[in-house]
Amino acid sequence: MDVLSPDLLWIDDRCYRIHALGSDYFGPGSKSLKSEEVTGYDLNTCAENFDDDGDDTEVLSLIQTISEGRLELNLPIPQAFWSQIIGVKGVTKKRIESDTNTRIQIPRPLDHGDVIIRGSSIKDIILAKKCIDAVVSSSRQKLTFTHFISVPTNSDEIKRNFMNFKEEVLRYFGNDRGVDESIFQNPNKLHLTIGTLVLADQRERKIAEVKLNEICDQKIKPLLVNRDCKQLKLEMKGIEYMNDDPAEVDVLYGKIESKPDANLLQYLTNIIVEYFTQHKLIKASERQDVKLHVTLMNTLFREEEPEEINQEIAGLKRTKTIRKQRSTFNAVNILQKFQNYYFGQQDLKTIELSVRFSTGKNGYYKSSAVVHV
Known part of the structure; x- marks a missing residue:
């Protein structure tokens, strides 16, 4: 259809x-x-x-x-x-x-x-x-997500080091299969994804906004105060990939953790996902440890021209446009050279309800809600 x-x-x-x-x-x-x-x-x-x-x-x-x-x-x-x-x-x-x-x-x-x-x-x-x-x-469950809960990881230091990483990857390995500039993330949109949501109308978006404020006010902020964390530090260091074959990679990401307590960020993000799952805003299947990662390279970003094919149905000819199948890239050399690459640190300042496929005035995703922590 x-x-x-x-x-x-x-x-x-x-x-x-x-x-x-x-x-x-x-x-x-x-x-x-x-x-x-x-x-x-x-x-x-x-x-x-x-x-x-x-x-x-x-x-x-x-x-x-x-x-x-x-x-x-x-x-x-x-x-x-x-x-x-x-x-x-x-x-x-x-x-x-x-x-x-x-x-x-x-x-x-x-x-x-x-x-x-x-x-x-x-x-x-x-x-x-x-x-x-x-x-x-x-x-x-059959719809693609419209929003996601995110932590922006686009401090000046992290963006600067990411751009250096990008330049070096293209300089050394730009000829490796599938590696080109188009698959790199926009530095202004570097982020940690906590969970994805399908919000079908304004009423659902308002509910998600309320729930994000609730969980941050009731759990996240008090927890940080009790841990004596006026500002939780986030450190991004090292790279990893999603697939099981480093020569056939779709997503390459930066690893991120909190400092000095490396487990605190994991605990906080899990609390948020659990709360949203309880209120049926996140699918129960996602109710597990949040994978802490910041996407650096993604083949979905690739700029590929769609193919046009001619079809003949009941004597009528028509042209149909189809998307090419997602193509992977070879990350073997990238992983070897940049395995422990240091991207930088930043404070955890906001947790946001971000709109997918959008760009705000600051270059980051548009937000339906922003909670300052």
């Missing part, structure tokens, strides 16, 4: 864009798909997660009585997920309604309202919400 020209689904006088969830979604072989693969949720799993003992207290407080025997729950769900809740030909929405004895109202595409669940029992409405949550969660 062309993402710029998606299939359209009309329900009454409303038109929704349908975005496929995978390459085989309702395509060849779709007959073998399980129902949860088609609709994005499994009723049994949703029912098993139902807690009759009041674990859904917050949801209960939001359910309103609209008439005798009729209840309603408003869900602020980003518009990006509405078409997934509807499903191809409305199958997902209809199945949730059938499985939970509810009716689901989804706003018009140009509206900015909530998804509304109506039913006659609290249990049915909560179960419908859990099914919708499962669809949204499944869809969210």
